[in-house]
Amino acid sequence: MSTATAPEPVVTGEDRLNLRGQTLPRWTPLAVAAGSVVLALLIYFVTPVDSEIQIVLMAAILFLIAMSAASTVVEGARRARDRFATTLVYTAFLLALIPLVAVLVSVISKGAKRLDLDFFTHSMNNIGARDAGGGIYHAIIGTVEQVVIASAIAVPFGLLVAIYLVEYGQGRISRVISFFVDVLTGLPSIIAGLFVLSFWVLALGFGFSGFAGALALVVLMIPTVVRSSEEMLKLVPNELREAGYALGVAKWRTILKVVVPTALPGIVTGVMLAVARVSGETAPVLLTVFGTNLINSNPFSGEQSSLPLYIYSQAGQPQQFAIDRAWAAALVLIIIIMLLNLIARLFAGRNRLK
Incomplete structure (x- = not known):
């Protein structure tokens, strides 16, 4: 004997509206x-x-x-x-x-x-504040060399410090390192410039140079690289590490082949944040590079220029030609930083661990 089942009620759109309310x-x-x-x-x-x-x-x-x-x-x-x-x-x-x-x-x-071909291919040699010509060729060379040198020193060092804090650091040593990294994070940029000026330029007598400016930028880059890399390494699941250990892989090789590639996109983003920060610093390079209107391709000898220093010097002039050059140099600096970030995003996306 079968029993008839009641048909299911049909819920209309008006009923759903009444359930949700107005x-x-x-x-x-x-x-x-x-x-x-x-x-x-x-x-x-x-x-x-x-x-x-x-x-x-x-x-x-x-x-x-x-x-x-x-x-x-x-x-x-x-x-x-x-x-x-x-x-x-x-x-x-x-x-x-x-x-x-x-x-x-x-x-x-x-x-x-103000952007034209002459602006990118000429320096400020024999160009006064009242002259309409001049360019940023010497400043671009200085900025690129100083940032590349600073990155070559700060990025490996900061990444190694982050790996030690996450993978090996325990006890008082790691706490001391973390404390000093926190102190450097809030360090004013002019203090970094004064430190390099007093130690490298005056005490050791190496003189003003692009390398001295790069050393000041290293002091500013290291804490940003360490903190960003540390946070990305902490996000890597422990299961990946344990899988490597279970297969008999050494710890250092697991870190090199599994942990770092997994965190690579975030690490690259943090590095680019550090590069973007130091690319616009004026006080450290003003104290250590000193600035020049001539083209100097050797960062280890003689005074050099940079885009932030160029903007600072041109914007301080009352003439309209100089102010126009300062605005154009600021636009070029923004474009360079945007291109660096775009390249970093593409690199991180293509090298993401599957």
């Missing part, structure tokens, strides 16, 4: 944002407020208040709190993006008009 339409954030901007502009015109930054902040605050109020009325207090947190995150992201975009637009608009 939600704001998708166009609500755009409408509220437009209304907030309009209201902020009205405040700008009818009040003595004359700062664009204040207008942006007022529009952001009005947007947060309006979205929270609308969500509370329509969706309820619980979902309103969730929407408030989400809106706050997106608003903070947009506010943080505004200065970056403003800087890029300003540098591109003021620096692009």
